[in-house]
Amino acid sequence: MKYDISDIRLAGKGKLRIEWAEENMPVVRLIRERFKKERPLKGIKIACCLHVTTETAVLVNALKSGGADVKLCASNPLSTQDDVAASLVKDYKIPVFARRGENNTLYYEHIYSVLGNKVHVTMDDGADLVSTIHKERRDLVSDIMGSTEETTTGIIRLRSLEKSKKLLFPVIAVNDADTKHLFDNRYGTGQSTVDGIIRATNILMAGKVVVVSGYGWCGRGVAMRARGMGANVVVTEVEPVRSLEAVMDGFSVLPMKAAAKIGDIFVTLTGNTSVIAKEHFKMMKDGAIVANSGHFNVEIDIPALEKMSSKKRFIRSGVEEYRLKDSNKRINLLGEGRLVNLACAEGHPAIVMDMSFANQALAAEYLVKNSSGLEKKVYKVPEKIDKYISSLKLKSMGVNIDKLTPFQKKYLASWEIGT
Ligand code: ADE
Numbered sequence: 207m208k209y210d211i212s213d214i215r216l217a218g219k220g221k222l223r224i225e226w227a228e229e230n231m232p233v234v235r236l237i238r239e240r241f242k243k244e245r246p247l248k249g250i251k252i253a254c255c256l257h258v259t260t261e262t263a264v265l266v267n268a269l270k271s272g273g274a275d276v277k278l279c280a281s282n283p284l285s286t287q288d289d290v291a292a293s294l295v296k297d298y299k300i301p302v303f304a305r306r307g308e309n310n311t312l313y314y315e316h317i318y319s320v321l322g323n324k325v326h327v328t329m330d331d332g333a334d335l336v337s338t339i340h341k342e343r344r345d346l347v348s349d350i351m352g353s354t355e356e357t358t359t360g361i362i363r364l365r366s367l368e369k370s371k372k373l374l375f376p377v378i379a380v381n382d383a384d385t386k387h388l389f390d391n392r393y394g395t396g397q398s399t400v401d402g403i404i405r406a407t408n409i410l411m412a413g414k415v416v417v418v419s420g421y422g423w424c425g426r427g428v429a430m431r432a433r434g435m436g437a438n439v440v441v442t443e444v445e446p447v448r449s450l451e452a453v454m455d456g457f458s459v460l461p462m463k464a465a466a467k468i469g470d471i472f473v474t475l476t477g478n479t480s481v482i483a484k485e486h487f488k489m490m491k492d493g494a495i496v497a498n499s500g501h502f503n504v505e506i507d508i509p510a511l512e513k514m515s516s517k518k519r520f521i522r523s524g525v526e527e528y529r530l531k532d533s534n535k536r537i538n539l540l541g542e543g544r545l546v547n548l549a550c551a552e553g554h555p556a557i558v559m560d561m562s563f564a565n566q567a568l569a570a571e572y573l574v575k576n577s578s579g580l581e582k583k584v585y586k587v588p589e590k591i592d593k594y595i596s597s598l599k600l601k602s603m604g605v606n607i608d609k610l611t612p613f614q615k616k617y618l619a620s621w622e623i624g625t
Contacts, residue, residue, distance in 0.1 A: 210316065211291040212305045220263075220293030227260035230556035232602035233564040233595060234268050241272030246571045248273030251349075253320040254329040256356065257285040257548055258304045261559035263294055268567050270300060274327075279316035280304035281331035281356075282501075284541060285548035314338070321346060327570050328353040332501050333360035340367065340374060351577035352376040354569040356562065358391070358422065359477045359501035361584070368584050376580035378569040383587040385561040385595040387423050394554030394562075396427025398547035399473060399499040400435065406524040406540045406550040407495060409471070412436030417469035419462065420476035421448040424499060428473055429457055440465045442481075462486055471495045473546070474505035484510040487530065487537055497540040499547055506543045524550040564595045 228235065241247065252274045256262045262278070269276045278300060280286045286306040294300040303316035317338050321328075325346055328335040336353050339346055352375050355361055361381050367373040381387055400411070416437040418429045429439045429452070441452040442462045452459050465472075466486040470493075474481045477500050484507060490496075498505045512518075515528040521538070528537045541549030553559075568591045573580070600607065610618070617623065 207295075207299065207301050208319070209295045209301045210303045210305065210319065211295055212286075212288040214292050214296055216289035217292040217296035220260075220287070220289030220291070221297050223260045223287075224263040224267075224290060224293055227556040227559075228264050231261065231264050231560040231563070233560045233598045234264055234567060236598060237564055237567050238268035238271045241268055241567070241571075245273035247574060250274045250326045250351075250570075250574055251322075251324055252276045252327045252329060252570060253322075253325045253335055254278045255281045255317060255320065255335045256329065256331045257281055257553055258291050258294075258302065259285070259287050259548070259553050259559075260290055261553070261556050261563060263290050263298070264556070265559075265563040265566055266294065266300055267298055268563075269570065270298070272567075272571070274570075277301045277320040277322070278304065279320045280308070280313065281334060282545055282548060283308045283310070283313050284544045285553065287552070318343075324349050326351050327573055329356075329566060329570065330354070330360055331356035333363040336360075336367070336377070337363060340372065344374070347374045350375045352378065352573040352580060354378045354380050354566055354573065355584075356380050356386075356566065357501055358387070358424070362477060364584050368582075373582045373584070375582055376573070376577070377584045378573060378587055379584050380562065380565045380569050380587060383565045383592045383595075385592050385599070386565050386587075389558050390554055390562045391423035392427040392430075394427070394558040395424040395475070395499060395547060396431040398551055398554045399424075399428045399475075399497075400431045401552075402499075402546035402548070402550035403471060403473070403495070403497055403540065406497075406522065406546070407538070409495070414438070414470040415440060415468050417442060417462075417465045417472045418457075419443075419472070419474040419481050419505070420478075420500070421445075421452045422475065422477075424475040426455075428475060428499065429455070433457075437471075440469065444476075463489065466490050469494060472497065474498045475500050476505055477501065479504040480507045481505045483507045484514060487511055487514060488533070490535065490537060492535040493538065494536075495538045495540065496543075497546040497550075498543045499545055501545065503543040506539070508539070508543050511537060511539065561595055561599055564598070565591065568595070 286304040416432040443449040466489040
């Protein structure tokens with residue numbers, strides 16, 4: 207079996223941590239047990255480009271139990287948990303191509319390795335597999351049944367492909383399932399981003415001004431959790447409805463130029479580029495902390511920061527202190543501007559990834575069963591799957607809910623009954 211990881215000797219630690227995550231992933235466990243019996247993915251080659259974490263290990267193991275031939279590479283150079291990569295290779299016999307801290311060249315070599323000579327389903331977090339296939343590996347397209355996509359940024363890229371009529375196979379937008387973005391993006395990113403900032407810096411959140419850029423589901427989560435820890439949260443946005451929501455949720459909303467002057471900690475979650483740029487760094491307070499929790503490391507203009515600085519040093523693990531030439535002020539950049547929740551912490555907790563990855567597993571099964579009837583479009587996860595996952599999750603949490611009575615069903619279906 208071919209693989210490329212940092213250190214196979216880390217497998218023991220990785221295996222224990224994978225078992226810990228598995229405990230908190232009851233829905234994926236249930237799917238895995240059914241997959242073991244039914245083998246719906248028998249003979250299907252699945253290339254996964256996901257963050258290599260304990261939770262991802264539980265997912266790929268479930269896919270393998272369903273009969274799939276799975277290969278895994280990282281969806282970010284700095285998010286790989288090397289002990290998990292080692293255990294997947296040693297204990298679960300899954301080929302992994304990922305090393306924490308890999309450079310861009312190796313990152314793409316690993317993408318080529320999981321694609322190999324033939325693939326039926328691709329599973330992306332950020333659309334790097336799909337984009338590589340469209341740009342460089344069109345020879346693979348004839349065998350591809352479709353792809354699944356985990357994250358908002360990936361969906362934006364795929365919809366742009368679809369819009370330009372260049373999409374070559376169907377895609378299931380896992381991110382857009384309610385049981386994904388309402389929980390993973392909000393509560394997962396909310397907690398794990400604050401966790402990453404705190405693990406990297408050990409700062410006290412209470413009393414700090416935290417500037418959250420972007421008020422999508424991820425931004426909402428971070429704003430909510432930072433406020434819960436006593437921070438004064440300022441939101442920056444470009445979209446009027448979201449800005450209004452942030453105002454009515456009780457946050458200050460300011461343009462970045464105004465926020466830059468007062469922030470102690472900045473977090474970007476916009477999916478866009480250059481959200482924190484040269485003019486903003488200039489205005490920041492000495493010692494400001496800057497982090498990104500969006501998918502790509504383009505939200506903070508790091509090349510500009512480099513140019514403006516006379517020197518930089520790692521002051522703590524995951525914290526690079528830049529010294530500005532003109533003012534002698536310091537700006538602290540976390541996790542090289544990559545996803546702070548995965549670069550400086552462990553990503554979202556297993557209990558929330560359980561729903562995201564249940565969607566991934568069932569979306570892969572759906573693609574395989576329905577591939578002949580699907581067009582070259584971006585599809586939503588079928589509502590039936592979303593509802594099924596929410597019901598199982600509630601059950602695993604011991605939460606019971608009411609059912610509509612026949613009388614209520616009839617009432618909801620009627621238009622005649624009024625005042
Ligand atoms: N994205 C965010 N958190 C994650 C995790 N724990 N595993 C995989 N992907 C993630």
